[in-house]
Amino acid sequence: MGKNYLAIKRAIDFVFAAILLVLLSPLILLIALLIKLGSPGPAIYRQKRVGCGQKTFTFYKFRTMVKGAEKMLPKIRYLNEVDGPVFKISNDPRLTPFGKFLAHTSLDELPQFWNVLRGEMSFVGFRPPIPSEVKKYEDWQMARFEGKPGITSLWAVSGAHKMIFVDWIRLDLMYNENVSFALDVNIVWKTVSHMLHSIIAKILHKAKKPHRH
Numbered sequence: 649m650g651k652n653y654l655a656i657k658r659a660i661d662f663v664f665a666a667i668l669l670v671l672l673s674p675l676i677l678l679i680a681l682l683i684k685l686g687s688p689g690p691a692i693y694r695q696k697r698v699g700c701g702q703k704t705f706t707f708y709k710f711r712t713m714v715k716g717a718e719k720m721l722p723k724i725r726y727l728n729e730v731d732g733p734v735f736k737i738s739n740d741p742r743l744t745p746f747g748k749f750l751a752h753t754s755l756d757e758l759p760q761f762w763n764v765l766r767g768e769m770s771f772v773g774f775r776p777p778i779p780s781e782v783k784k785y786e787d788w789q790m791a792r793f794e795g796k797p798g799i800t801s802l803w804a805v806s807g808a809h810k811m812i813f814v815d816w817i818r819l820d821l822m823y824n825e826n827v828s829f830a831l832d833v834n835i836v837w838k839t840v841s842h843m844l845h846s847i848i849a850k851i852l853h854k855a856k857k858p859h860r861h
Contacts (some may be wrong), residue, residue: 653827660770665764676758679710679750686746690716692759697776700796707776708759711748713740732813733784734777753846754839760799771799772832774820789817795824800832800839822838 668677680691689711698708714720719720720742721735730736743751750756763769768814769776776797803816811819823831 653829657770657829658767658833662767664771665761667709669761669765672758672761679755679758682746683711683744683750687714687744696724696779698779698793699768699776700793702782702790704779705763705776708762710747710750710756710759711831712744712751712756713742714744719744720726730811730813730814730816732814732816733781734816749850753850754843755847757799764799768797770796770798772800772802772823772835774823775803789814789826792817792820793828795820800835802835804841805838807833 683691690734691711693709694713695707695712697705699705724737724741727737727741728735729738740747740751747756758771759825771794774792782790801820803811803819806819
């Protein structure tokens with residue numbers, strides 16, 4: 649990765665994160681309020697994640713799950729849809745009703761603009777894993793951390809839930825080796841398009857549901 653690319657990318661990240669945090673502040677506050685009203689627990693979920701150079705940082709997102717969700721993980725680990733040292737399922741039973749909407753539309757990721765502003769993340773990179781997962785990585789997989797983690801990634805726009813873990817890592821390494829502004833713009837465009845499509849689809853689905861009397 650060239651120094652000029654990294655410096656310009658950091659400047660773009662900072663400016664756009666600051667602008668989006670201001671412009672979307674009413675939406676962010678509304679979502680936080682709805683989370684608080686919908687279930688007990690904090691509106692913002694904090695977790696330690698591993699970033700560039702294998703350094704840990706505090707990762708922020710809107711809470712989508714019931715209180716104590718992490719303690720429930722061992723009981724549902726058998727539902728895992730991804731191989732390797734990672735846990736992902738399409739319909740996590742720990743999700744609250746509103747949390748399911750946030751997760752399926754990716755609106756739960758909005759607080760990560762703060763991580764981008766702080767320089768811990770970028771808009772495009774790799775999705776930061778938790779430390780316990782990284783302990784199970786093979787040596788070659790550690791090259792993933794040569795870049796900065798991102799809100800979205802090449803993996804996220806490449807059929808994420810249909811991919812085995814090693815292919816997921818290979819995509820992250822491929823991104824690190826072929827970084828460019830054109831690639832970043834393409835990934836962001838696909839991410840925003842998918843996000844808007846998901847939001848519209850959810851709203852239309854909700855509108856079509858028959859109301860119970």
